[in-house]
Amino acid sequence: MSSADGMSYAPTGKAMPVVEPGRFRFAAIGLKHGHINGMTNGLLEAGGELVWVWDDEPARVEEYKATFPQAKVARSEAEVLEDETIHLVAGADVTARRCELGLRVLAHGKDYLSDKAPFTTLEQLSRAKEAVARTCRIWAVCYSERVQNEAGVYAGELVRDGAVGRVVQVIGMGPHRLRPEGRPEWFFSKELSGGILCDIGSHQIEQFLYYTGARDATVTASRIANYKYADRYPELEDFGDATLVADNGATNYFRVDWFTPDGLGTWGDGRTFILGTDGYIELRKYIDVAREAGGNHVYLVNHEGERHIDVSGKVGFPYFGELILDCLNRTDKAMPQEHTFKAAELCIRAEMQAVRVG
Amino acid sequence: MSSADGMSYAPTGKAMPVVEPGRFRFAAIGLKHGHINGMTNGLLEAGGELVWVWDDEPARVEEYKATFPQAKVARSEAEVLEDETIHLVAGADVTARRCELGLRVLAHGKDYLSDKAPFTTLEQLSRAKEAVARTCRIWAVCYSERVQNEAGVYAGELVRDGAVGRVVQVIGMGPHRLRPEGRPEWFFSKELSGGILCDIGSHQIEQFLYYTGARDATVTASRIANYKYADRYPELEDFGDATLVADNGATNYFRVDWFTPDGLGTWGDGRTFILGTDGYIELRKYIDVAREAGGNHVYLVNHEGERHIDVSGKVGFPYFGELILDCLNRTDKAMPQEHTFKAAELCIRAEMQAVRVG
Numbered sequence: 001m002s003s004a005d006g007m008s009y010a011p012t013g014k015a016m017p018v019v020e021p022g023r024f025r026f027a028a029i030g031l032k033h034g035h036i037n038g039m040t041n042g043l044l045e046a047g048g049e050l051v052w053v054w055d056d057e058p059a060r061v062e063e064y065k066a067t068f069p070q071a072k073v074a075r076s077e078a079e080v081l082e083d084e085t086i087h088l089v090a091g092a093d094v095t096a097r098r099c100e101l102g103l104r105v106l107a108h109g110k111d112y113l114s115d116k117a118p119f120t121t122l123e124q125l126s127r128a129k130e131a132v133a134r135t136c137r138i139w140a141v142c143y144s145e146r147v148q149n150e151a152g153v154y155a156g157e158l159v160r161d162g163a164v165g166r167v168v169q170v171i172g173m174g175p176h177r178l179r180p181e182g183r184p185e186w187f188f189s190k191e192l193s194g195g196i197l198c199d200i201g202s203h204q205i206e207q208f209l210y211y212t213g214a215r216d217a218t219v220t221a222s223r224i225a226n227y228k229y230a231d232r233y234p235e236l237e238d239f240g241d242a243t244l245v246a247d248n249g250a251t252n253y254f255r256v257d258w259f260t261p262d263g264l265g266t267w268g269d270g271r272t273f274i275l276g277t278d279g280y281i282e283l284r285k286y287i288d289v290a291r292e293a294g295g296n297h298v299y300l301v302n303h304e305g306e307r308h309i310d311v312s313g314k315v316g317f318p319y320f321g322e323l324i325l326d327c328l329n330r331t332d333k334a335m336p337q338e339h340t341f342k343a344a345e346l347c348i349r350a351e352m353q354a355v356r357v358g
Numbered sequence: 359m360s361s362a363d364g365m366s367y368a369p370t371g372k373a374m375p376v377v378e379p380g381r382f383r384f385a386a387i388g389l390k391h392g393h394i395n396g397m398t399n400g401l402l403e404a405g406g407e408l409v410w411v412w413d414d415e416p417a418r419v420e421e422y423k424a425t426f427p428q429a430k431v432a433r434s435e436a437e438v439l440e441d442e443t444i445h446l447v448a449g450a451d452v453t454a455r456r457c458e459l460g461l462r463v464l465a466h467g468k469d470y471l472s473d474k475a476p477f478t479t480l481e482q483l484s485r486a487k488e489a490v491a492r493t494c495r496i497w498a499v500c501y502s503e504r505v506q507n508e509a510g511v512y513a514g515e516l517v518r519d520g521a522v523g524r525v526v527q528v529i530g531m532g533p534h535r536l537r538p539e540g541r542p543e544w545f546f547s548k549e550l551s552g553g554i555l556c557d558i559g560s561h562q563i564e565q566f567l568y569y570t571g572a573r574d575a576t577v578t579a580s581r582i583a584n585y586k587y588a589d590r591y592p593e594l595e596d597f598g599d600a601t602l603v604a605d606n607g608a609t610n611y612f613r614v615d616w617f618t619p620d621g622l623g624t625w626g627d628g629r630t631f632i633l634g635t636d637g638y639i640e641l642r643k644y645i646d647v648a649r650e651a652g653g654n655h656v657y658l659v660n661h662e663g664e665r666h667i668d669v670s671g672k673v674g675f676p677y678f679g680e681l682i683l684d685c686l687n688r689t690d691k692a693m694p695q696e697h698t699f700k701a702a703e704l705c706i707r708a709e710m711q712a713v714r715v716g
Contacts, residue, residue: 171613239609301648
């Protein structure tokens, strides 16, 4: 797995199967974003059986087969959707098309795991909500910067255990490496990719809602800019930020950008600062810059002292096993549907109301 | 010097005298905040001669004398102000009274070095501006979190050298330890202390303007809260944040709070993140949490690589020497008067327009 850019970041975790082999069958449809590899890893490690793969670009299918040779290449999307033994379809289509794919998946009685961001418009979100209500299927979203980062997972446990008191604020930094030459054309289209706050901002808002336990929030202010690439990629937004306030009084600020410099040892120095009334947590998710090349660093400071906890290989990614069990047991534990959609809604709102500053 | 709380943080730097002994004579008036010690250190290290001390509380004067025995205790403020050999008065009065003190100092033909925040209202600022214009004296403000932190100083050099390209954003975190039992009553009065954004937020806005080279900025949104101490200290604001946009398109977010937990090895884990189009700088100003107890850590990442630079004892605090030379030569180099007042204005505006969230 390459850690040179976020697009090809496909983390592997501890295998923690929650079901017997063959009990949970899934397929991959839509390979437009490299995240599909990480999503597939997560489901496999949790005991899922990868059955089918489909994409309208044969080259994408070949790449996927090289990593996951067990996947059978379907002759059409329909062949996958009509296979009644398939429980869930995982998809990383072009962002603006992820909703349409999900609607087809749910219409065939299956659950859906979408790459983030799941939607680019509120109208898509509203159609998804309607489909979930009608079909009682799951519309899951892989917000990988939390559920596929062990520091992100462990922070949730610390917060639940009260390690920092009442969480009153989350600050997130989500810098990403651009490497424009390796990116497909659609990535540079605002309409197709949704813009920076919708795209990589979605992780940030999900984390804010999660760590503060908020059910809803308001976007106070948001901004976008194209400081560096306006000539080459006029629709790209290379900078975005937003500040939110939650229904429980907690606040959020996050910044996302495409400025990761060449000299950084990974695709982005992602950080999360969780401020509590009795302590704080800092996550250095993918690198401890100029200190350690590996990720998953948790820094905890509370009344007892300062601690650095490297959780690499220690907590895994329980999300995927919980999702498989949700699909099999028709429960809502891995990530409540309401939370999944709220994060998606707020990142679209942040994008819609963003003021351009550069 | 204690680093247990920010109030008594009085950093000492390298002695870098810029004048012959006796050439620059100064006095201390107004000892209500412990910052007066750091301000005095700075002026002494730059070659200033401490002549007088005055405060209306004898206990404060005694404390000061214990640290600076060379200071002669004046019989009244007037005795100091009427001494025509004194070039500058340094003062750390109650925040809301710093302006009145400055007006008296300038009226006596002397320059003034005020603790931050210098003002609590725009009306005070306007009177100060008028006095500066009329008397041609200097109204300096010791924004110590930059000018008395070697990491803060060194970051300015890196930015000027183009180490990170165009600076497009600054994020600041200014957590402080409260230790309420050691604080004077006026600290807990909103009217006298000015509120959290005006008080410790002033450092943050000064840094933003400085590192981005902005001349002006607009407060997009700001918030205050009293999450933890509403019962005991109803006028305290234990949390504040603000986001700004500068006239040159650069943006800022900062958070300040009084939540530093007992277990942290210093009074606050102050951080500054300077984002450029070709790299970024992180300052861990007073501690490298769970790594190193000392401060002044600069992390620089650009296209060349990742670097950790501990600048303790390496760059000193050139501000004070430059200020002394400004006073003697009637120049405006240490910190342009316009910049000094702009930071003061914006922290008042942030406080005035803050929305209460808790």
